[in-house]
Amino acid sequence: MKAMVLPAVTNMRSTPSPLRLTELAEPSPTEGELLIRVLTCGVCHTELDEIEGRTPPASLPVVPGHEVVGIVEAAGSGVPSPRIGERVGVGWIYRSNGQSDENLSPNFVATGRDVNGGYAEYMCVPENYAYPIPDVFSDAQAAPLLCAGAIGFRALNLTRLGDGQSLGMMGFGASAHLMLQTVRRLHANLFIAVFAREKSQREFALQLGADWAGEVEQLPPHALHAIVDTTPAWKPVVESLAKLRPGGRLVINAIRKEDSDRDYLHKLSYEHHLWMEKEIKTVANITHNDIRDFLPIAAEIPLQPRVQEYALDQANEALQAVRRGGSQGAHVLRISH
Numbered sequence: 182m183k184a185m186v187l188p189a190v191t192n193m194r195s196t197p198s199p200l201r202l203t204e205l206a207e208p209s210p211t212e213g214e215l216l217i218r219v220l221t222c223g224v225c226h227t228e229l230d231e232i233e234g235r236t237p238p239a240s241l242p243v244v245p246g247h248e249v250v251g252i253v254e255a256a257g258s259g260v261p262s263p264r265i266g267e268r269v270g271v272g273w274i275y276r277s278n279g280q281s282d283e284n285l286s287p288n289f290v291a292t293g294r295d296v297n298g299g300y301a302e303y304m305c306v307p308e309n310y311a312y313p314i315p316d317v318f319s320d321a322q323a324a325p326l327l328c329a330g331a332i333g334f335r336a337l338n339l340t341r342l343g344d345g346q347s348l349g350m351m352g353f354g355a356s357a358h359l360m361l362q363t364v365r366r367l368h369a370n371l372f373i374a375v376f377a378r379e380k381s382q383r384e385f386a387l388q389l390g391a392d393w394a395g396e397v398e399q400l401p402p403h404a405l406h407a408i409v410d411t412t413p414a415w416k417p418v419v420e421s422l423a424k425l426r427p428g429g430r431l432v433i434n435a436i437r438k439e440d441s442d443r444d445y446l447h448k449l450s451y452e453h454h455l456w457m458e459k460e461i462k463t464v465a466n467i468t469h470n471d472i473r474d475f476l477p478i479a480a481e482i483p484l485q486p487r488v489q490e491y492a493l494d495q496a497n498e499a500l501q502a503v504r505r506g507g508s509q510g511a512h513v514l515r516i517s518h
Contacts, residue, residue: 252267335464
């Protein structure tokens, strides 16, 4: 089978095409696993963290990709319902201990980092971690729901917001554009402020229902109850804390932060940024319940993911687009039809 493989951890500035198109043997499902023929796979910023070593793969080479949509082709022994022909999705959680806090468990195994993922024509996954995809979504639309959408849903729940309160979003990429649509359905009277570098992203946020949009440094019309930061940078952390009301909560929705602007943390002032019982909460991975709960909600809304498709052999190009930022929506690899 064809796959895009990461042979070594590298810096994408010096190595703009870190993945190699490779022929691999088609995997076979072991006990409790499904074999999936991959249709599409979303391209996530976490892949950059894997490639550049901020959350390095357990072993190399590895096939990245954890926003996977495909068709069940075969099942290993012990699978109670083979589900042959079913369209399913696979997220960042490949397997864990199955408990409510499995995202924090040392048993957590990440798709496309600790085991081969979806930048390939076929992959295997434990049956319990393959999720039915609602018919309302196309293959390309469904891909970003498996991580960007579901992890945004988890971050939203961690804000503990109620209707009539106020939410800020730092960054407006794949996850935030889905979160905004979700918030509008679940909390119609929530005030939503979006902070983004690019004017086109701010305009996109307003089109999707944001009440206000501005640059990262700008102050919103009033202090906010909670902010979700989906960026890979440190500046938005400091700026977010300055925009919270007393008792407000910052939820950082990122696997890793990059080092390029770490010096911005020197601007952090206890009095202005942290005092008055402000809180910081991080999102650590995702559980199978997050994905299972989110997909039916996404279908009921229904969410309208904006996606740009690439061929499998264009994965490096898609990764560079994610690294540059400023895009509207998500990037998705088309593997097969």
